[in-house]
Amino acid sequence: MTEGRLDARGPAKSTPAPYDRPKSLLSEETVKMQPFVVGLGGTLRASSSSETALRIALDAAEAAGARTELFGADYLARLPMYDPERPARVSGRRLVEALRAADGVIVSSPGYHGSVSGLVKNALDYAEELRDDVRPYLTGRAVGCVTTAYGWQAAVTTLQALRTIVHALRGWPTPLGAAINSAESRLGPGGADARVTAQLRTVGLEVCGQGGVPRPAGVRGAHQNAASDTDTVLRMF
Numbered sequence: 001m002t003e004g005r006l007d008a009r010g011p012a013k014s015t016p017a018p019y020d021r022p023k024s025l026l027s028e029e030t031v032k033m034q035p036f037v038v039g040l041g042g043t044l045r046a047s048s049s050s051e052t053a054l055r056i057a058l059d060a061a062e063a064a065g066a067r068t069e070l071f072g073a074d075y076l077a078r079l080p081m082y083d084p085e086r087p088a089r090v091s092g093r094r095l096v097e098a099l100r101a102a103d104g105v106i107v108s109s110p111g112y113h114g115s116v117s118g119l120v121k122n123a124l125d126y127a128e129e130l131r132d133d134v135r136p137y138l139t140g141r142a143v144g145c146v147t148t149a150y151g152w153q154a155a156v157t158t159l160q161a162l163r164t165i166v167h168a169l170r171g172w173p174t175p176l177g178a179a180i181n182s183a184e185s186r187l188g189p190g191g192a193d194a195r196v197t198a199q200l201r202t203v204g205l206e207v208c209g210q211g212g213v214p215r216p217a218g219v220r221g222a223h224q225n226a227a228s229d230t231d232t233v234l235r236m237f
């Protein structure tokens with residue numbers, strides 16, 4: 001856990017990937033603006049790639065000056081199935097309050113049978129508790145979407161499904177979503193591929209860009225298909 005990071009799921013199940021944890025890039029004034037970014041996702045697998053991906057993206061948001069809170073699989077698995085007739089008074093209250101306060105959100109799901117896992121979808125259903133808010137659901141929030149699957153097809157269809165859910169919740173999916181093929185890319189306790197790390201960091205930074213933190217120099221041109229831009233994002237940390 002890094003400084004400034006709340007972690008609703010307690011200690012990590014496994015040692016996070018040994019990538020270089022980003023340092024804060026911004027001036028003290030910018031850091032004081034501190035948008036609040038909530039991350040949710042992962043699976044109960046000990047070396048969950050989707051949870052590692054979430055941590056990398058959230059770390060980048062933190063390095064861009066955000067305060068963050070992580071709701072990993074251990075927390076999400078304790079949530080009862082969302083019941084619209086029994087509001088989240090105890091279970092799920094912390095998640096609902098965090099989403100209510102959030103300036104940005106990062107969601108990371110595995111591709112399960114071509115779509116978002118039940119664990120992640122159930123957590124997102126708790127956003128229903130925000131329907132009568134001044135900012136209903138995820139209105140006005142940038143939402144970074146991340147998926148991992150054992151093949152491109154499910155990685156991409158799951159990303160599309162996640163972005164559709166975010167639209168339904170009135171959030172703004174960030175320009176870059178990260179669809180990661182875990183059969184081809186290294187992502188877990190053993191480490192993460194540089195290109196995957198760069199994509200995830202870009203998602204984290206884009207969530208903060210929408211949340212009001214100026215982009216650090218060099219981020220504007222970042223794009224998953226441009227090798228030079230990937231290098232730029234990696235060099236930033």
Ligand SMILES: Cc1cc2nc3c(=O)[nH]c(=O)nc-3n(C[C@H](O)[C@H](O)[C@H](O)COP(=O)(O)O)c2cc1C
Nearest residue numbers: 043048049050110111112113114149150151154182
């Ligand atoms: C129940 C289940 C369903 C899955 N369905 C698919 C699928 O349809 N397509 C696919 O490519 N991978 C599928 N996978 C593989 C996972 O998407 C992949 O291993 C992912 O990286 C797991 O995330 P994790 O490392 O966070 O546990 C499935 C795995 C499980 C356990």
